[in-house]
Every structure is written in structure tokens, then in C-alpha cells.
Amino acid sequence: MAIVKMNKFTLLAFESQKEELIRRLQGFSSVEFVDLQDEELLEKYEELKSLSKDDIDSECAKYEENLSKAKSAVNFLTNYVPKKSGLKALEDDKESLSLDELESQVEKSEWLAVYDKVKEKEDELASLHAKITKLEGEIEILTPWQSLDTSFESLNELKMTYCVLGTIQKEYEQTLVESLDEVYLEIISRNNNDINVLILANLEDKEKISEVLRGLGFSYFKTESKHVPMKSITDFKAEIEELKSKEFFVKQELLDFKSELKTLQLVYDYYTSKIQRKAVSKNFLKTDTIVTIQGWNCKEDNDKLISICKDVLGDDYYLNFEEVKDEEIDDVPIKLKNGKMTSAFVQVTEMYSYPKYNEVDPTPLLAPFYLIFFGMMVADAGYGLLVMLGSIFALKGLNLDKSKRDFARFFFYLSIPTIAFGLIYGSFFGDMLPLPKLVDPSRDVNTILILSIILGVIQIFFGLGIKAYTLIKLGKPLDAFYDVGAWVITLVSIGLLVLAPMFGLPAIVGTISKFAMIFGMIVIILTGGRAEKSKGAQLGQGLYALYGITGYVGDLVSYTRLMALGLAGGSIAGALNLLIGSLPGVAVWIVGPVFFILAHIFNLLLSLLGAYVHTARLQYVEYFSKFYDGGGKPFEPFTASDKYINLKRN
Numbered sequence: 020m021a022i023v024k025m026n027k028f029t030l031l032a033f034e035s036q037k038e039e040l041i042r043r044l045q046g047f048s049s050v051e052f053v054d055l056q057d058e059e060l061l062e063k064y065e066e067l068k069s070l071s072k073d074d075i076d077s078e079c080a081k082y083e084e085n086l087s088k089a090k091s092a093v094n095f096l097t098n099y100v101p102k103k104s105g106l107k108a109l110e111d112d113k114e115s116l117s118l119d120e121l122e123s124q125v126e127k128s129e130w131l132a133v134y135d136k137v138k139e140k141e142d143e144l145a146s147l148h149a150k151i152t153k154l155e156g157e158i159e160i161l162t163p164w165q166s167l168d169t170s171f172e173s174l175n176e177l178k179m180t181y182c183v184l185g186t187i188q189k190e191y192e193q194t195l196v197e198s199l200d201e202v203y204l205e206i207i208s209r210n211n212n213d214i215n216v217l218i219l220a221n222l223e224d225k226e227k228i229s230e231v232l233r234g235l236g237f238s239y240f241k242t243e244s245k246h247v248p249m250k251s252i253t254d255f256k257a258e259i260e261e262l263k264s265k266e267f268f269v270k271q272e273l274l275d276f277k278s279e280l281k282t283l284q285l286v287y288d289y290y291t292s293k294i295q296r297k298a299v300s301k302n303f304l305k306t307d308t309i310v311t312i313q314g315w316n317c318k319e320d321n322d323k324l325i326s327i328c329k330d331v332l333g334d335d336y337y338l339n340f341e342e343v344k345d346e347e348i349d350d351v352p353i354k355l356k357n358g359k360m361t362s363a364f365v366q367v368t369e370m371y372s373y374p375k376y377n378e379v380d381p382t383p384l385l386a387p388f389y390l391i392f393f394g395m396m397v398a399d400a401g402y403g404l405l406v407m408l409g410s411i412f413a414l415k416g417l418n419l420d421k422s423k424r425d426f427a428r429f430f431f432y433l434s435i436p437t438i439a440f441g442l443i444y445g446s447f448f449g450d451m452l453p454l455p456k457l458v459d460p461s462r463d464v465n466t467i468l469i470l471s472i473i474l475g476v477i478q479i480f481f482g483l484g485i486k487a488y489t490l491i492k493l494g495k496p497l498d499a500f501y502d503v504g505a506w507v508i509t510l511v512s513i514g515l516l517v518l519a520p521m522f523g524l525p526a527i528v529g530t531i532s533k534f535a536m537i538f539g540m541i542v543i544i545l546t547g548g549r550a551e552k553s554k555g556a557q558l559g560q561g562l563y564a565l566y567g568i569t570g571y572v573g574d575l576v577s578y579t580r581l582m583a584l585g586l587a588g589g590s591i592a593g594a595l596n597l598l599i600g601s602l603p604g605v606a607v608w609i610v611g612p613v614f615f616i617l618a619h620i621f622n623l624l625l626s627l628l629g630a631y632v633h634t635a636r637l638q639y640v641e642y643f644s645k646f647y648d649g650g651g652k653p654f655e656p657f658t659a660s661d662k663y664i665n666l667k668r669n
Contacts, residue, residue: 394436449592475578
């Protein structure tokens with residue numbers, strides 16, 4: 020439930036041992052390399068300029084060629100090998116392998132033979148498709164001439180007759196007929212724009228006819244077909260059916276290529292991992308014999324990293340661990356470590372931003388509020404029960420990967436306060452069941468409103484408390500008083516000034532609150548701009564800081580959405596039940612159940628979406644703004660490709 024402690028390590032090793040070292044570190048999957056070739060870093064540390072930049076060797080080209088083969092074959096087979104459908108499509112069917120196991124399986128496999136087998140099928144399908152496309156094109160060309168009852172061969176064999184087939188625009192039809200009234204002219208077909216014609220004439224009229232046709236933009240028809248058009252079309256269609264039958268059987272064979280697909284997927288991860296190992300050298304510096312590596316690792320893994328170095332390098336290496344320095348805070352990669360429950364809420368933190376190394380992990384600090392707020396916004400025991408059952412089914416009945424399991428657990432936990440608030444409000448699919456109500460949403464609106472604001476006050480002050488704790492931990496107790504204490508004094512004093520008359524508190528409470536408020540405001544004005552250089556700027560910034568009090572009012576108003584969404588969802592559910600109950604006669608028993616299911620599913624999804632978005636907004640805007648800046652970058656360890664496997668750490 021915190022940010023994992025990190026180390027920066029510097030490792031010197033012989034260049035000749037680099038390849039095996041990098042392979043072992045990739046399987047270890049727990050170090051993130053620093054780019055020592057970065058120009059800014061080279062400018063900062065003069066001693067690095069004497070070293071050469073490591074580079075990628077030529078062997079990488081062969082790996083990329085093999086990767087390209089595997090990738091193309093996988094993409095091809097993915098279109099034909101059956102996939103899981105429905106809810107089963109959510110399941111994780113990837114094999115769990117370490118890097119050593121992945122390499123062992125691929126190196127034992129005859130994957131090139133598998134690739135050739137797949138490529139043969141791909142080429143066969145491509146050839147069949149090309150032939151079908153060509154024949155379809157021939158049919159399209161011949162279709163306008165299908166009513167011609169003479170073969171093209173017989174027309175071409177005419178020795179004493181000038182024979183022309185071609186197309187002319189429809190608007191020139193009459194001109195063509197009038198200009199060639201002394202020859203045989205037959206209109207074979209016509210469409211919206213053109214007419215297709217056959218012209219027969221004496222050979223001595225060839226030049227005259229050609230001149231007329233040229234003037235009318237005549238397009239001559241050429242074909243390699245010798246038969247009557249309709250016969251050619253029929254033959255082509257039969258040939259297409261035969262080719263499609265062959266295509267079908269090839270595709271049927273590909274349905275059984277599941278093992279081949281798995282092999283090629285492993286090859287994809289294998290060569291991707293090899294390329295990554297070659298590419299990572301761009302982060303290193305070297306001499307003729309020594310390579311210099313620097314990176315980040317989790318402090319708890321120091322012993323394991325030392326063990327790997329000893330195993331690979333023997334005693335011929337130098338490894339040094341450094342604590343994080345103040346000037347490196349922004350550069351330290353962040354790894355979060357949470358318990359089973361709070362880890363389900365890490366996604367909420369990730370959507371906003373990772374914390375910086377000197378901040379607190381907000382995940383366990385937002386989880387309780389997220390649960391309460393979400394439950395208060397949906398607030399229906401029936402809806403909560405559905406979400407709980409759906410989550411349990413996903414967790415128990417489906418083989419999900421880690422991210423999907425966390426998402427399912429996230430909604431399982433959210434279903435509990437949803438049921439709880441549903442029972443408090445007496446809501447079970449709206450008013451479907453007459454449950455007792457601890458709080459009646461239709462009558463106790465003010466009670467729910469006050470509860471919403473109280474929860475908002477608690478969260479805001481809790482956030483300020485976290486900020487004070489962080490500043491004190493960083494050795495800045497005065498900053499904690501200026502930036503948190505003064506605001507707490509001011510806000511509490513204002514609250515007491517407003518509430519004292521309402522609750523009949525002694526007059527002394529109001530007097531003390533007034534002086535405390537003035538004191539708090541003065542501190543805010545005098546210290547709110549202390550980072551500025553000039554006195555005028557400090558005062559101006561301090562006054563602006565005090566103006567931030569209006570933001571707190573806006574924050575409290577924002578928490579009224581807890582009431583609004585809870586009431587809206589319940590009201591819609593009740594209205595749906597009323598509508599179903601008003602159906603006439605037997606329709607309520609026939610149409611009613613279907614309408615009930617569809618309508619409440621829609622309202623459930625709408626309520627879940629609204630609660631998810633608005634609860635997250637309260638965390639990000641009202642809560643995080645009090646103590647959390649974020650801006651950290653996640654820890655991205657150097658690891659093997661895991662697109663098609665679940666990678667086990669060596």
C-alpha cells in the first residue's frame with residue numbers, strides 16, 4: 020500500500036559477456052535502464068563523454084526477417100483459426116512461460132517448416148482469389164454482350180465483311196443510326212449512359228465508317244474470348260464455383276491450424292524479445308572491452324540482481340547501488356504495491372497520474388471514499404446484487420488475465436456499498452419490493468443532502484491532513500502550517516460561525532471563531548505568496564490565495580451530486596415499475612417481464628456509468644487537488660515480449 024523503494028544501479032561488465040547478461044536481465048524483468056546516450060545526460064556528466072556509444076549489431080536484421088515471417092503468418096492464421104466468442108472471448112488462454120521456457124520451446128520447434136506450410140496455404144488462397152477476381156472481371160466485361168448469339172471467333176473470321184463491336188454514348192444513338200443507314204447496325208444492349216452495338220459492312224466502307232465512329236467518340240470492344248458471350252459467361256461462372264469450392268476446402272483445413280498458430284505466436288514473442296535485447300544497447304556506453312549500464316531497480320530486488328551478476332559474470336564486474344537523490348525525484352520510475360483489495364483501485368490512480376517518488380500513493384486513501392460515493396450514487400440493492408453476481412461469475416467462471424480480474428474485483432467491491440445504500444434507501448429494483456427504509460429518498464431529501472455535504476467535508480479535510488503529513492515528512496513543518504493549518508483554522512471557524520446560531524451554541528463560540536478566522540486569513544495572505552521575490556508580489560499572491568476560499572464552497576456544492584445521482588437512479592427505476600404496472604390486461608404478464616428486464620438493464624448501465632464517472636471526478640478534482648500533484652512515470656522494466664504469453668519472471 021505504498022510506493023516501492025527504488026535504487027539507481029551502475030554496472031560495469033566485459034563487453035564479451037553483455038549478451039548473456041542482458042538476456043538474464045530481460046528474464047528477470049525488474050530493471051529499467053537509463054539512457055546513458057541522452058545528450059542532456061552527456062552534457063551534465065563530463066566523464067561520460069570519453070566513452071563510446073554502444074550500438075545494435077547486424078545480427079538484428081536476421082531476427083527482424085524471422086519476426087516478419089512469424090508476424091505475417093500469425094496475422095494470416097488469425098483470420099481462419101476459430102476464436103472464442105461471447106463471454107469466453109474475455110478469457111486468458113495464453114500459456115505462462117518464463118523466458119528460458121519460451122526459448123526452449125521455440126528452439127525445439129520446427130517453426131520454419133510450420134511457416135512454409137502456412138505460407139503454402141496462404142499462396143494457394145491468394146492464387147485462387149486472383150483467378151476468381153480475374154474471371155469475375157471477364158464476366159463483367161462480357162455481360163453487356165450476353166445477348167449476342169454469334170461467337171467472337173466467327174465474327175473475327177469474316178474475310179469480306181468489316182465487323183465492329185463497341186460502345187457509344189447514348190446521346191449519339193440517333194446520329195449513329197442516321198450516319199450508318201446503309202450498313203447493318205444492331206444494338207446489343209444499353210444502360211443509363213451507353214449503348215453497345217454490332218456493325219457489319221462492306222470492306223470498302225471501312226474508312227468511311229471509321230471516320231464516323233471517331234467523330235462520335237466510339238470505343239472499340241476487344242476480347243480474348245472466342246465463344247458466344249453467354250457460353251463464356253456460363254463457363255466462367257462454373258469455373259468460379261469450382262475455384263470457390265477449392266477455396267472453401269483450404270479454409271476448412273486452416274480451421275485445424277490451432278497448434279501451428281500457437282507455435283508461430285511463440286516465435287513472434289521469441290524474436291521480438293531478441294530484437295529488444297539488441298535494441299536496448301542504445302542505452303549503454305562502452306570502451307573497447309567494458310560496457311557501462313545504468314538503471315533503476317526495486318530496492319527489495321538488490322540481492323537478486325547481485326545473484327544474477329555473479330551467476331553470469333563471476334567476479335568480473337562492478338555493481339553499485341545508490342539511494343535516490345533529491346534532484347532525481349522527478350526521474351525515478353514509480354512502482355505501486357497494494358494489497359489485494361486496494362490493488363483493484365489502482366486503475367483509478369493510473370487514469371489520473373502516477374505519484375512522484377516523494378508523494379504518497381493515493382490508491383488506499385481514495386478506495387474507502389470511492390466505495391462510499393459509488394454506493395450512494397447507485398443505491399439500489401437489486402442493482403448491487405446483479406453487479407455482485409456478475410463479478411463473482413467473471414472471477415470464478417472465467418479464466419481472466421490480471422487486469423480483467425482486477426476490473427471484476429473492482430466492481431465486486433463496489434457492489435457491496437451499492438447493496439448497503441439500497442437497503443438504507445429501501446430500494447430493490449426501485450420500489451419492486453416493499454423494503455423498510457432507514458432513509459426515505461422521497462421525503463428525506465434534506466437529510467441526504469446534509470449527509471452528502473458532511474462526506475464532502477470529511478474527504479476535503481482528510482486530503483488536507485494528508486498534505487500536512489507529507490510536508491512534515493519532507494521536513495517542512497512550517498509549510499504544513501502555512502498551507503494546511505491556516506486553511507483548516509479558517510474553514511473550521513467559518514463553519515462554526517455559520518452553525519453556531521443554527522444550533523444555539525454559546526456566544527463565546529462565535530467570538531472565538533471570528534478571531535480564529537481572522538487569524539487564519541491573515542496567515543494565508545502573508546504566506547500564500549512567500550515563493551515570490553518582491554513584497555508586492557507576495558501580498559498580491561497571498562490575497563489571491565485567500566480568494567481560493569470560493570473554491571472550497573464550490574467543492575462542497577460538487578458533493579451534492581451524491582444526492583442527485585442516487586435520487587435520479589431510484590426515481591427512474593420507480594417510474595419504470597409504474598409504467599410496467601400500468602400495462603393493460605394480460606400484457607403486464609406477457610410484455611411486462613421482457614420490458615422489466617430490458618428497462619432495468621438500461622437503467623443499471625446508466626447508473627453504473629454515471630456513478631463511475633462522477634465518483635472519479637470527485638477524487639480527481641475535489642480530493643486530489645488538496646494533496647496530490649502526480650506527474651510520476653510508471654516503472655517500465657526491461658522485459659521479454661508477452662503479446663502471446665504470460666511471462667513468468669526468471
